[in-house]
Amino acid sequence: MGKNLAIKTIVAIGIGAAVFVILGRFASIPTVVVPNTNFNTNYAFLALMAVVFGPIAGGLIGLIGHALLDSIMWGSIWWSWVVVSALVGFFIGFAAKRINIESGEFGKKQIISFNITQAIVQIIGWGLIAPTLDILIYAEPANKVWTQGIVAGLLNIVTVAILGTILLAAYAKTRVKSGSLKAE
Amino acid sequence: MAVEMLAYIDRPSPIHRLTGATKLICFILWSTAAMLTYDTRVLLFLFAAGIAIFIASKVKIQEIAFVLIFILAFLLLNNIAIYLFSPQEGVKIYGTSHVLFEIFGRYNVTSEQLFYQFNITIKYFTIIPAALLFIVTTNPSEFAASLNRIGVNYRISYAVALALRYIPDIQRDYRNIAITQQARGIDMSSKEKIGKRIKNMASIIIPLILSSLDRIEVISNAMELRGFGKNKKRSWYSARPFKRIDYIALILFGIVFILSLIITYYDGSRFYNPFGA
Amino acid sequence: MKKPVIQFEHFNFKYRTQVDPTLHDINLTIYEGEKVLIVGPSGSGKSTIGHCLNGLIPFSYKGEITGSLKIMGQETKDLDIFSLSKMAGTVLQDPDGQFIGLTVAEDIAFALENDVKNQDEMFSIVKEVSTMVDIDGHLQSSLHQLSGGQKQRVSLAGVMVDDVDILLFDEPLANLDPATGKHAIHLIDRIQKETNTTVVIIEHRLEDVLECQVDRIVVVDKGRIVADLTPNELLASSILEECNIREPLYVKAAKYAGSDVTAESKPSHIDTFTIDRDKLHTWFEATNPPERKKKAEPILELESIHFSYLPGREIIHNVSFSIEKGEMVSIAGKNGAGKSTLASLICGFVKPNSGRILFNSKDITNDTIKERAERIGLVMQNPNQMISKHMIFDEVALGLVLRGVSETEIKERVEKTLRICGLFPFRNWPISALSFGQKKRVTIASILVLEPDLIILDEPTAGQDFKHYTEIMEFLTELNEQGITILMITHDMHLMLEYTPRAIVIAGGKKIADDTSANILTDSVVIEKANLKETSLFDLAVKAGIKEPREFVGRFIAFDKEVRTSWQ
Ligand SMILES: Nc1ncnc2c1ncn2[C@@H]1O[C@H](COP(=O)(O)OP(=O)(O)OP(=O)(O)O)[C@@H](O)[C@H]1O
Ligand SMILES: Nc1ncnc2c1ncn2[C@@H]1O[C@H](COP(=O)(O)OP(=O)(O)OP(=O)(O)O)[C@@H](O)[C@H]1O
Ligand SMILES: [Mg+2]
Ligand SMILES: [Mg+2]
Secondary structure, eight states, X not given: OOTTOOHHHHHHHHHHXXXXXXXXXXXXXXXXXXXXXXXXXXXXXXXXXXXXXXXXXXXXXXXXXXXXXXXXXXXXXXXXXXXXXXXXXXXXXXXXXXXXXXXXXXXXHHHHHHHHHHHHHHHHIIIIIHHHHHHHHHOOOHHHHHHHHHHHHHXXXXXXXXXXXXXXXXXXXXXXXXXXXXXO | OOOOOOOOOOOOOHHHHSOHHHHHHHHHHHHHHHHHOXXXXXXXXXXXXXXXXXXXTTOOHHHHHHHHHHHXXXXXXXXXXXXXXXXXXXXXXXSOOOEEEEEETTEEEEHHHHHHHHHHHHHHHHHHHHHHXXXXXXXXXXXXXXXXXXXXXXXXXXXXXXHHHHHHHHHHHHHHHHHHHHHXXXXXXXXXXXXXXXXXXXXXHHHHHHHHHHHHHHHHHHHHHTTTTSSSOOOOTTOOOOOHHHHHHHHHHHHHHHHHHHHHHTTSOSBOOTTOO | OOOEEEEEEEEEEEXXXXXXXXXXXXXXXXXXXXXXXXXXXXXXXXXXXXXXXXXXXXXXXXXXXXXXXXXXXXXXXXXXXXXXXXHEEEEOSOGGGSOOSSBHHHHHHHHHHHTTOOHHHHHHHHHHHHHHTTOGGGTTSBGGGSOHHHHHHXXXXXXXXXXXXXXXXXXXXXXXXXXXXXHHHHHHHHHHHHHOOEEEEEOSOHHHHTTSOOSEEEEEXXXXXXXXXXXXXXXXXXXXXXXXXXXXXXXXXXXXXXXXOOGGGOXXXXXXXXXXXXXXXXXXXXXXXXXXXXXXXXXXXXXXEEEEEETTEEEEEEEXXXXXXXXXXXXXXXXXXXXXXXXXXXXXXXXXXXXXXXXXTEEOTTOOHHHHHTTEEEEOSSGGGTOOOSBHHHHHHHHHHHTTOOHHHHHHHHHHXXXXXXXXXXXXXXXGGSOHHHHHHHHHHHHHTTOOSEEEEESTTTTOOHHHHHHHHHHHHHHHHTTOEEEEEOSOHHHHHHHOSEEEEEETTEEEEEEEHHHHTXXXXXXXXXXXXXXXXXXXXXXXXXXXXXXXXXXXHHHHHHHHHHHO
């Protein structure tokens, strides 16, 4: 893996991870109700990057970005959730081909396809994998981690559905078609 | 004004002298040991050793105080949550119930629950100093070289280097965009209603993201112009050779890791049970 | 016979997204060891030519190429970007895209790392090159801690490690203070002489580049080469004026005085220029002195402002000044002196540690950014930091939309402003398809359209050609006559003299002078301390033996403005 990564993909991973960190640090709103859960705008960004740059970039942005975010903010890395971020980025990236955002088209069909993918990926990730890992690694009470996982999963699905869709639409609009610019 | 974040602190200390690769391996061993074990003796030992290493690093408590406060607040909330969700978790694990006092229903306070939550807390306390130290004593430039040395593909290592390099830049962008949006007439202060605030948040996030995407273009052009990726390998200006101190550190941490696993799993359970059921 | 290094033959290029080609029938040959300057209006295709040389076109920017471009005798279409990057080293125009490494040393070594050089070799090359460009004292600094001039040196060093045959500089002087700019030009000159590389410079500040000798000047207009001459020949012709490129001021003055500027009079540098003393004297006597403005009440007052970004490192020390209603004032000073920081303080982006800011005699120190923005508009130095919309029209309209102005009025006001800024033909384009200078104009337009009481412009003319410079400045003057106060941060000494009667000079975070622009630019202590530069007009007057050189400068400016308004 990685041998033939294009320079653009590498830069996308690096800058993407940095943006993921900054959004996570400054642009997430704590839900207060359940500790360690937020409206995480950075997952909307992760979804965008995965759709634009594909599964490998998505997975690595999730992995590197989340690990850095945890270490810069908390001084320790919450591996169980980092792994899930990586998986979420990776699997949303598989929708990239179907959506083909570079064509500049992002209509109803693409929106539905994107949201179904992200919802399935995230509910499995946050609702199933993250709590399981939490129990295995940290031996925290099962009902607590399940609640946390499901709440976080739902919040992320909602955030990505709203903000992620807006972002993709905004990005699609920036894809200028060939031979379309003329000084008037 | 600027929100603080952890960053490399340059200082002459034995911990700083270790190569990034050594520190990374030691850090992984250490946190794996701390994650797997629930043996109070091992945890206490790791905790004490962590404090000792911290002192050796000459990093001052004030320099990381803001993170510590953050973490303490989190631990407090987490402990409360654990108790609310599962007041009998300790009883379940240790198999006995020494009730100290009742509150109502299943919410009583047992020695087992207290001990269990003490263990969880101390577990975080063993991981935290190591992770903090790893971040503040590892030069980010050398870190990418280290990742490459321990076998991570150089392109991916460089992606990590780029992430570290651009976090401050993106943070500045974020602030600038927030400021210019306000200068054009958007109110970001907490006077606004929540729906409006979310909309305003979007008016920062969207330009930030779109400008970062432009930046990806610009930087990949610059890297291309300067010949990144033309060879199968690349060398690193800030790489450092392994010295004796690195081998010593690796051996010591290896021993601690193995011992802690042996002690933890010796009696077939991750938990140390002082209640002697 | 010299060896040709760069050969364009009937070369055309069209960006993928464009309908029309950007470069038309380019024929240009540059020989080994030559130093060539490319000038032309903003958006004329200079950076595009640069991108063809370094391989970004066609490898990164897609489009259609016809004709041929050979570098070192090889057709570029048949090469890949790596072999091209071995031949041509580029210092890019956009400052954000230049640096990759975390520290200065790493950034310089970047190309060496990619060549898998071993560490000892890298250390010695980095040491050698950094000494050459005089940045060896900052090898461990991170890049955002450097001032504009130092950054320029690092980017130079970064391309020099590679032993390239061609060095390409895209606007190396924009954002540098006059003294540092001069230093940079001498540095480029020295490197070229020491290594015999071929140097191509793209720059709007013609007079500053001519500080050192240049072999040829190529003039680009609307994607075509309209002249390819030696500096002396070009300055003797009227091509620059026709393409709206600013001639060196001393040449302009000589032309106004009616002297015959010929190639033989060596106009490429003031020291070599043979002048007609009598004509200059006669012209000087016959020209009217400029009028002065009267006093009004203050609109903006700063009282003992102290400020630091990081505790313990004060950037602004006890700065006080007052700006009167309807004034037009410059703020000048060295790179890193704290000028942009002052603008941020006035707009409330950062809060002073102590001191007060008054607007219309009302204390606004505790007002929010939004409250201040209703009366004060700021155009920031780096356009990338201001742009938040994708389309040009939307970006300029944003402030009006947020203020709830009606749609028809928005359309009218935005279109008017876009015309002034020369962007009307592009109004439906995405900002990403603009040249750097055009982007900067978008940000100027987005503030002008709001017509605030006080406008602060941070380097408004950096990277602008003379035509747009004049248009923007004349519009600002017009606004100023309607009573809008204008504060300008600038490194352009002539702009300061021409448009702002008064100037404030900042050095090391302190105010060191607050006087008429003419007085400041003749005070050698202030000039020295703040890295400013006397204009060449002054030198010309001295050379011609005119007794009051300061007065000469003043009269030239008044006359020049008169001439230019009669053009329009
Ligand atoms: N990435 C791009 N996509 C489409 N068109 C572009 C792109 N970059 C530039 N152009 C077009 O090419 C023209 C010339 O741009 P270029 O950057 O070469 O100008 P320039 O002479 O360097 O101007 P400046 O002095 O402002 O930097 C622009 O007007 C623009 O229309
Ligand atoms: N966000 C920041 N954090 C810390 N220091 C900063 C920051 N911004 C600027 N500085 C420092 O403050 C000083 C003044 O910077 P400022 O940008 O005001 O200079 P300037 O006079 O506008 O220079 P130039 O002519 O190069 O634009 C510089 O030494 C700079 O390194
Ligand atoms: Mg350009
Ligand atoms: Mg500035």
